[in-house]
Amino acid sequence: MKNVILKQATIIDSESQFHNQKMDITIENGTITSIDKSAKNPNKLEEVSLDNLHVSQGWFDSSVSFGEPGLEDRETISNGLKVAAKSGFTDVALQPNSYPIIDNQSSISFVKQKAHGLATNLFPIGALTKNSEGNDLAELFDMKNAGAIAFGDYNKSMDKANIQKIALQYVQDFDGLVILFCQEKSLKGNGVVNEGIVSTKLGLKGIPNMAEEIDLIRNLSILEYTGGKMHLPTISTAKSVALIKEAKNKGLNVTCSVAVHHLTLNETVLEGFDSRFKVSPPLQTELNRKALIKGITEGTIDMITSDHNPIDIEHKKLEFDLAKDGTIGLETAFGMLQNVLSTEIIIEKLVNGKTVFGLEKNTIAVGNKASLSLFEPNSISVFGKENILSKSKNSAFLGQTLKGKVYGIYNNGKLEL
Known part of the structure; x- marks a missing residue:
């Protein structure tokens, strides 16, 4: 000590x-x-x-990916948590998108044990469906008992509405939280950037805002039917903010997050075809970026995440269409947010997510x-390569x-x- x-x-x-x-x-x-x-x-x-x-209460990031187990070349848990600590985060929620997918009790125990004794706490998110394939529910109750704080399939929307309905009903027995990423697959198609003037100019296939919004409407409708607790991660459009505001006013138990890159960058950075800017959901118009800022300041958006996602050079430094989605974001989260929001609002949004995920808040007293x-x-x-602490260097910043x-x-x- x-x-x-x-x-x-x-x-x-x-x-x-x-x-x-x-x-x-x-x-x-x-x-x-x-x-x-x-x-x-x-x-x-x-x-x-x-x-x-x-100093402030310790910050919480509701979405980080590290890779371990299986993808240690992207990031290990021990180095990832060191990066989080140096970036000001006392607590992080780990996404299940490793190899194998974290979809059972022993996987949850493994990542918790790897994080034991470090300064930053790691809280695993268990996959909602087996192998995050969207066909059968994973072992949710067993994972909850092993330490999972929520359940979701990282950056994958749920095709089968009935599985989503059953999940929301089932987790109510143990006060579980279901995370649902919103991006209707058939509307997304082969899209790689936001559909609009920039995608047309660059000749890149676009993803319409409707892909997020239609999925979000469906998810909220199912929540209204089942009850339970639902978290919508990394929303990116003005209409999504409006829909969530409406759902909250109706009394639905829904929360949402927005990623740092969606608050601080817009789609114009894509003009150099640099795959560092390929993220999911895609970078948006300036109008949508401003709507997200408003959603933060008026209180509709509950928390901000770095959505930190290390990708090795073999999968990132490719033609734009072929590169994997994702940017690292822990190191730059605070400094980028300070360009667009007040310090007090940033801290509020980096701390309050703990309550949503059932974690302890520690007032300074x-x-x-x-x-x-x-x-x-x-x-x-100015953020340079020498400032990157992560194993992977895929920073949009x-x-x-x-x-x-x-x-x-x-x-x-x-x-x-």
Whole structure:
């Protein structure tokens, strides 16, 4: 256990009595033991002084992919969690898209054991269907008992509405959360970018917004029929935001997330045919990007995710049509978001997802567990290859200006800077 005093830290935590105050935070045995204007240090604890230090409750990312087991060339769990820690995340939800797919109790136990003892907590998402193929439900109850916090097939929509209906009914017995990605397959077809002026100009096959929206309408209709809890990840259109707002007003238990890249980039970056920008759902129009920002600020969108997805060079550095979807995003999440949102809103959206996924929130108060993200909100830097900490280098944010800097985290009794 690392015992420290964080010196002159500005606390950003609207739930804390010390919100917006500059304080010394003493941490002993993983617990906050005092918060003072100027801490005495009779026990000679290590004092941590960082330029313009700000701290908040630990950040949570609701969608990261690492690859292990089976795709360790993309990313390992231990390095992936180190990257998360250095990027300010105390907690991450791991997608089941490894090889084999995480669709049973022993796979959940394996990834949890791999993450044991590290500063950042890993919470596995179990596959909703066996092998994420959409045909039969996976062992949901067994996975829940082994530590799965939700169930979904990463970036795959559900063709069979009845399986979705049964899943939403079944998980209510143990208060399970179902994640449903929205992109109707036949409407998507062979599309690789958003359908519109840019796709026509580039001669690339387009995916209409309707592919997301029709699937989303169906998913919400089934939820209205079954009850239960549903999470819609990485929505990307204005109409999706409006539909979710309407569903929430009706009283449906639905939440949603948006990816950093959909808030900070638009489809015009595709003009160089660079496959780093190939993501699913695809980058959108500026109008849709602005609608997502509004969805964040008005409270319809519950959380922001990096949707961190490492892809090895053999599958990414290809012709645009052939390259795999996905960008890494942990390292750049905070700095990119600061270009479009206020620090307080960003932190709220990086913390509040914990409640949706049934995880513990730790307000910054004496006696509480120290689970803290450490950052500085004002410096300006340009993100280069040398700043990539992940094993895979497929970042859509190379060359982008970042505002602010993440120092690291204090969590699980460990200071990771």
